[in-house]
Amino acid sequence: MDKPRILVARAVFPEVVSRLAQYFEVENNQADEPWSKQQLADKLRDKVGAFTTGAERIDADALAAAPHLKICANMAVGYNNFDLPAMTARKVLATNTPDVLTETTADFGFALLMATARRVTESEHYLRAGKWQRWSYDMFAGSDVHGSTLGILGMGRIGQGIARRGAHGFGMNVIYHNRSRLSPELEAQCKARYVSKDELLRMADHLVLVLPYSPESHHTIGAAELALMKPTANLINIARGGIVDDAALAAALRERKIAGAGLDVYEGEPKVHPDLLTVPNVVLTPHIASATVPTRKAMADLAADNLIGFLVHGKPLTPLNPEVLG
Numbered sequence: 099m100d101k102p103r104i105l106v107a108r109a110v111f112p113e114v115v116s117r118l119a120q121y122f123e124v125e126n127n128q129a130d131e132p133w134s135k136q137q138l139a140d141k142l143r144d145k146v147g148a149f150t151t152g153a154e155r156i157d158a159d160a161l162a163a164a165p166h167l168k169i170c171a172n173m174a175v176g177y178n179n180f181d182l183p184a185m186t187a188r189k190v191l192a193t194n195t196p197d198v199l200t201e202t203t204a205d206f207g208f209a210l211l212m213a214t215a216r217r218v219t220e221s222e223h224y225l226r227a228g229k230w231q232r233w234s235y236d237m238f239a240g241s242d243v244h245g246s247t248l249g250i251l252g253m254g255r256i257g258q259g260i261a262r263r264g265a266h267g268f269g270m271n272v273i274y275h276n277r278s279r280l281s282p283e284l285e286a287q288c289k290a291r292y293v294s295k296d297e298l299l300r301m302a303d304h305l306v307l308v309l310p311y312s313p314e315s316h317h318t319i320g321a322a323e324l325a326l327m328k329p330t331a332n333l334i335n336i337a338r339g340g341i342v343d344d345a346a347l348a349a350a351l352r353e354r355k356i357a358g359a360g361l362d363v364y365e366g367e368p369k370v371h372p373d374l375l376t377v378p379n380v381v382l383t384p385h386i387a388s389a390t391v392p393t394r395k396a397m398a399d400l401a402a403d404n405l406i407g408f409l410v411h412g413k414p415l416t417p418l419n420p421e422v423l424g
């Protein structure tokens with residue numbers, strides 16, 4: 099019997115492609131060629147499943163071109179590349195990779211927070227440029243992490259991981275804002291206090307964004323919100339581009355309305371707003387918060403297991419729209 103045909107849209111661990119090939123006829127992209135929207139649509143035309151990353155947009159147009167498609171398994175916890183209502187309407191299952199990246203991503207949130215607070219990349223650039231002649235009392239003096247106020251906007255699994263690190267590891271005073279308040283048990287575990295969004299902006303010394311992107315969360319942090327923050331505060335975005343108005347942030351950094359920012363995600367990435375590239379008080383990384391070898395492997399495995407689970411055994415592991423399962 100013919101094996102079901104699937105598309106693996108990006109280069110991924112070869113052993114994961116080999117595992118998929120035991121069950122499916124796989125068209126892969128191990129050369130990691132950038133495909134246009136039309137090329138992706140053409141490749142989906144005869145496929146029942148797709149292994150995608152956050153970079154492949156699955157919308158009504160892509161679905162219209164893919165009459166046999168039954169599942170898209172995203173190798174990411176975020177899924178704003180999926181038009182979920184359109185997928186559900188077409189009865190195409192969507193899956194993501196929650197949990198396996200939580201602790202790694204929370205670690206990175208802290209890495210970016212600390213690099214920003216202690217001006218790690220700015221001082222390294224200075225050193226590499228041969229500008230370091232002698233020690234001085236205020237050279238790259240930043241802000242403290244221990245004992246400061248950690249603000250978290252978006253208190254899902256990753257937000258809670260960051261809260262636990264801050265409260266238990268660094269003795270930080272943790273405040274958070276979220277659409278819904280955590281249970282008293284979880285608040286106690288995270289040592290986190292619920293505040294309004296305005297209070298969060300006004301009180302945080304380090305504000306970490308960990309909320310999902312949606313049209314509602316577009317530009318959650320713009321000029322008005324940045325103006326509420328302390329001039330000594332740092333903003334960290336490990337969530338999604340578009341949650342922050344990058345032009346407004348670059349202006350606030352240049353005018354020292356806030357002290358610094360640490361960014362892993364950008365509006366329209368991989369393009370980065372040119373003004374962010376010229377302000378010194380920002381740490382910039384290329385969307386790598388989940389990038390450790392074991393975690394990326396676990397994410398790829400989970401996406402593959404979702405394809406095998408659903409197409410072979412009828413049981414996906416982490417469905418986003420389980421209503422299509424009937």
Ligand code: GLV
Nearest residue numbers: 173174175176388
């Ligand atoms: C990364 O950004 C992810 O959503 O997994």
